[in-house]
Amino acid sequence: xxxxxxxxxxxxxxxxxxxxxxxxxxxxxxxxxxxxxxxxxxxxxxxxxxxxxxxxxxxxxxxxxxxxxxxxxxxxxxxxxxxxxxxxxxxxxxxxxxxxxxxxxxxxxxxxxxxxxxxxxxxxxxxxxxxxxxxxxxxxxxxxxxxxxxxxxxxxxxxxxxxxxxxxxxxxxxxxxxxxxxxxxxxxxxxxxxxxxxxxxxxxxxxxxxxxxxxxxxxxxxxxxxxxxxxxxxxxxxxxxxxxxxxxxxxxxxxxxxxxxxxxxxxxxxxxxxxxxxxxxxxxxxxxxxxxxxxxxxxxxxxxxxxxxxxxxxxxxxxxxxxxxxxxxxxxxxxxxxxxxxxxxxxxxxxxxxxxxxxxxxxxxxxxxxxxxxxxxxxxxxxxxxxxxxxxxxxxxxxxxxxxxxxxxxxxxxxxxxxxxxxxxxxxxxxxxxxxxxxxxxxxxxxxxxxxxxxxxxxxxxxxxxxxxxxxxxxxxxxxxxxxxxxxxxxxxxxxxxxxxxxxxxxxxxxxxxxxxxxxxxxxxxxxxx
Amino acid sequence: xxxxxxxxxxxxxxxxxxxxxxxxxxxxxxxxxxxxxxxxxxxxxxxxxxxxxxxxxxxxxxxxxxxxxxxxxxxxxxxxxxxxxxxxxxxxxxxxxxxxxxxxxxxxxxxxxxxxxxxxxxxxxxxxxxxxxxxxxxxxxxxxxxxxxxxxxxxxxxxxxxxxxxxxxxxxxxxxxxxxxxxxxxxxxxxxxxxxxxxxxxxxxxxxxxxxxxxxxxxxxxxxxxxxxxxxxxxxxxxxxxxxxxxxxxxxxxxxxxxxxxxxxxxxxxxxxxxxxxxxxxxxxxxxxxxxxxxxxxxxxxxxxxxxxxxxxxxxxxxxxxxxxxxxxxxxxxxxxxxxxxxxxxxxxxxxxxxxxxxxxxxxxxxxxxxxx
Numbered sequence: 001x002x003x004x005x006x007x008x009x010x011x012x013x014x015x016x017x018x019x020x021x022x023x024x025x026x027x028x029x030x031x032x033x034x035x036x037x038x039x040x041x042x043x044x045x046x047x048x049x050x051x052x053x054x055x056x057x058x059x060x061x062x063x064x065x066x067x068x069x070x071x072x073x074x075x076x077x078x079x080x081x082x083x084x085x086x087x088x089x090x091x092x093x094x095x096x097x098x099x100x101x102x103x104x105x106x107x108x109x110x111x112x113x114x115x116x117x118x119x120x121x122x123x124x125x126x127x128x129x130x131x132x133x134x135x136x137x138x139x140x141x142x143x144x145x146x147x148x149x150x151x152x153x154x155x156x157x158x159x160x161x162x163x164x165x166x167x168x169x170x171x172x173x174x175x176x177x178x179x180x181x182x183x184x185x186x187x188x189x190x191x192x193x194x195x196x197x198x199x200x201x202x203x204x205x206x207x208x209x210x211x212x213x214x215x216x217x218x219x220x221x222x223x224x225x226x227x228x229x230x231x232x233x234x235x236x237x238x239x240x241x242x243x244x245x246x247x248x249x250x251x252x253x254x255x256x257x258x259x260x261x262x263x264x265x266x267x268x269x270x271x272x273x274x275x276x277x278x279x280x281x282x283x284x285x286x287x288x289x290x291x292x293x294x295x296x297x298x299x300x301x302x303x304x305x306x307x308x309x310x311x312x313x314x315x316x317x318x319x320x321x322x323x324x325x326x327x328x329x330x331x332x333x334x335x336x337x338x339x340x341x342x343x344x345x346x347x348x349x350x351x352x353x354x355x356x357x358x359x360x361x362x363x364x365x366x367x368x369x370x371x372x373x374x375x376x377x378x379x380x381x382x383x384x385x386x387x388x389x390x391x392x393x394x395x396x397x398x399x400x401x402x403x404x405x406x407x408x409x410x411x412x413x414x415x416x417x418x419x420x421x422x423x424x425x426x427x428x429x430x431x432x433x434x435x436x437x438x439x440x441x442x443x444x445x446x447x448x449x450x451x452x453x454x455x456x457x458x459x460x461x462x463x464x465x466x467x468x469x470x471x472x473x474x475x476x477x478x479x480x481x482x483x484x485x486x487x488x489x490x491x492x493x494x495x496x497x498x499x500x501x502x503x504x505x506x507x508x509x510x511x512x513x514x515x516x517x518x519x520x521x522x523x524x525x526x527x528x529x530x
Numbered sequence: 531x532x533x534x535x536x537x538x539x540x541x542x543x544x545x546x547x548x549x550x551x552x553x554x555x556x557x558x559x560x561x562x563x564x565x566x567x568x569x570x571x572x573x574x575x576x577x578x579x580x581x582x583x584x585x586x587x588x589x590x591x592x593x594x595x596x597x598x599x600x601x602x603x604x605x606x607x608x609x610x611x612x613x614x615x616x617x618x619x620x621x622x623x624x625x626x627x628x629x630x631x632x633x634x635x636x637x638x639x640x641x642x643x644x645x646x647x648x649x650x651x652x653x654x655x656x657x658x659x660x661x662x663x664x665x666x667x668x669x670x671x672x673x674x675x676x677x678x679x680x681x682x683x684x685x686x687x688x689x690x691x692x693x694x695x696x697x698x699x700x701x702x703x704x705x706x707x708x709x710x711x712x713x714x715x716x717x718x719x720x721x722x723x724x725x726x727x728x729x730x731x732x733x734x735x736x737x738x739x740x741x742x743x744x745x746x747x748x749x750x751x752x753x754x755x756x757x758x759x760x761x762x763x764x765x766x767x768x769x770x771x772x773x774x775x776x777x778x779x780x781x782x783x784x785x786x787x788x789x790x791x792x793x794x795x796x797x798x799x800x801x802x803x804x805x806x807x808x809x810x811x812x813x814x815x816x817x818x819x820x821x822x823x824x825x826x827x828x829x830x831x832x833x834x835x836x837x838x839x840x841x842x843x844x845x846x847x848x849x850x851x852x853x854x855x856x857x858x859x860x861x862x863x864x865x866x867x868x869x870x871x872x873x874x875x876x877x878x879x880x881x882x883x884x885x886x887x888x889x890x891x892x893x894x895x896x897x898x899x900x901x902x903x
Contacts (some may be wrong), residue, residue, distance in 0.1 A: 222898075
């Protein structure tokens with residue numbers, strides 16, 4: 001039914017296909033693509049393709065693959081996306097820190113359909129890869145411009161990998177100077193958790209600073225933590241609160257004063273593009289998540305693209321290969337004696353480089369700044385719509401303007417009605433709006449499945465530049481409605497969802513590795529199908 | 531504005547068992563043992579600190595109190611003029627006197643009772659006034675598990691002042707908890723909820739009830755213990771403070787431990803269990819030592835709550851650089867941004883310990899926390 005023009009609420013009900021597993025679909029012999037028989041001229045020269053594979057590597061039994069036609073595949077995935085309110089179906093303002101922007105279909109087509117991309121092979125000779133190398137090089141140049149840094153590597157295939165690679169560059173730098181005692185990394189509790197996790201994985205001790213009331217890190221705590229053992233400070237700005245730390249340059253200076261480097265997590269730079277740069281604050285390294293800021297889709301655990309940006313001094317340590325241009329030709333440089341080495345097969349995720357390049361080219365420099373401005377305006381507009389909703393509050397830095405996102409808390413609502421963040425997440429889908437992201441800093445326990453350690457009953461929406469005023473108004477209307485329901489009929493919210501494809505799934509069930517089989521083989525085993 | 535009436539009750543023997551390692555002061559026999567061990571009353575000093583803040587409101591408040599050490603002495607020392615009611619046998623007060631005082635004050639229609647004591651005292655208040663009269667506790671006892679106590683004597687005074695200044699102050703009900711002292715001395719701790727008292731809703735001033743651990747903390751703790759044991763220095767005494775977090779260290783070393791007492795370890799071997807301040811000073815002698823303490827969840831005290839054996843003298847001897855604070859992030863998060871607290875009874879030492887401390891929160895993992903008093 002159409003949306004009510006007064007309340008902006010929809011009388012929504014999710015499609016309920018109860019769709020089968022793809023392995024249960026199709027008939028024996030059903031095919032999506034018929035692979036053409038090799039031409040006789042080819043077979044006469046190279047023989048039968050299977051004879052090229054060593055016998056010990058050949059399967060004895062054919063793999064269990066689904067046998068389905070193209071229309072059936074199309075219906076299958078469309079139905080799944082309807083049942084799960086896929087990204088092209090519902091309003092996903094709620095996925096804060098993820099920057100769920102629109103990924104133009106045209107750029108997806110260029111990267112994944114255009115023969116210039118689809119017919120490339122990474123083992124081709126460099127001379128035949130000039131087009132894609134040009135995109136790499138030019139994207140590097142653009143990110144140098146947006147970050148202010150001197151050198152860029154597009155080898156990391158995710159934000160976490162880029163931070164890990166940055167931690168490796170930090171180590172290589174200190175070791176190149178004979179400075180072997182630096183074994184600590186400092187970060188803040190409300191920075192993206194990968195800023196603690198990736199350096200820890202790279203072998204560093206991690207020292208975390210707690211947030212202050214103002215939402216920004218305490219400089220005195222930082223000074224107390226800094227020492228000759230500090231290798232680097234890894235920090236996000238703004239942190240998850242959305243409060244921009246105007247003293248970031250002082251923080252960087254304090255770290256430099258003890259010989260430490262500073263690494264800026266700009267994974268989500270949506271509120272910063274064209275306005276402020278890592279370089280001006282004095283940072284030595286930074287990274288972008290192209291799948292957030294530069295609109296290459298979030299791929300559900302990949303593929304992704306993390307762009308590392310560093311100063312001239314740190315350039316020799318970047319991962320190899322380096323994409324170079326001599327004024328005429330583009331080339332891949334592998335002879336980099338100080339490099340941290342190779343971190344990805346071939347040259348990384350070329351299709352995502354193509355998408356990020358296309359997106360930036362479509363926007364131009366002015367367009368990038370407009371992206372940031374509209375994101376910030378959207379976010380503050382949403383705040384104005386949400387701030388008077390009963391039961392909702394914002395901790396840290398009361399009254400201060402935020403950039404692209406805000407971490408809200410439903411604490412008062414929970415205290416007064418027993419309806420918490422989790423219940424609201426489940427109720428939202430009844431109005432055709434995607435559940436929101438609570439927080440990175442979530443701990444789980446039995447009574448309250450999602451209890452945030454820092455901001456309880458958290459909610460982090462991020463209405464980036466892709467959302468219209470109408471989208472934001474609808475989102476706020478849904479929130480106001482659920483708050484009203486929580487005070488008037490709390491049970492209605494606590495028992496949600498009511499109009500979804502399936503009912504609420506308890507977390508212990510979701511975490512049960514036996515019932516939640518990740519592969520067809522495990523599924524058959526769990527269901528005793530063999 | 532109508533002049534508000536406040537009742538002041540001090541349990542003069544609260545806290546006496548702490549410094550001498552008795553884990554509580556409830557009951558005549560224990561009190562006698564405490565006195566024999568050289569314990570001195572501290573409730574009065576702590577109360578004066580709180581009452582001085584209230585005295586700044588002189589003229590706008592009517593103060594009712596019991597005679598001598600149960601209130602009148604401290605009020606006067608803080609500069610408050612008081613109306614003294616009831617009677618006591620000075621030097622021999624018991625829980626019965628606290629009971630009568632609370633009863634008389636409630637009957638006199640006080641707006642607030644400001645009382646000094648520990649969990650035992652809170653339980654008496656609970657029996658007598660229940661939710662009828664709002665209360666604020668001045669922390670003076672050994673066991674402070676009840677959320678009715680302010681973070682420090684000063685904060686108790688500030689909370690009372692705020693209450694007195696406002697026409698209407700919202701109140702909230704907070705838990706009164708206590709642990710069985712006998713079981714406690716045997717190393718078993720089971721804090722029991724006895725009921726609720728009503729306190730002014732000034733969250734920042736009052737203690738949250740000690741929070742229990744959550745599941746994921748256990749795994750973190752295991753890693754923390756391993757890391758601490760790995761780093762243990764040869765021939766150095768490790769003075770392990772009370773609590774379940776620090777108990778894990780003793781368990782990791784496979785040594786007997788006292789949950790609510792202080793144990794000493796050297797070269798991975800047990801030197802002594804459940805030691806007093808004097809024994810600690812004796813054991814450490816001129817040797818190197820480190821003190822390992824944890825933070826009380828929800829409250830944030832690292833010194834001065836349940837670990838009075840770690841006296842100012844001992845801390846100075848060991849040196850503040852050898853104080854290891856050992857707590858999970860969950861515990862630190864339960865402080866909601868409030869600093870860790872020290873309340874050693876020695877203001878100068880409290881000031882010296884203030885600033886920032888690197889709390890060990892995991893294997894190769896630390897959090898910088900503010901320390902205040």
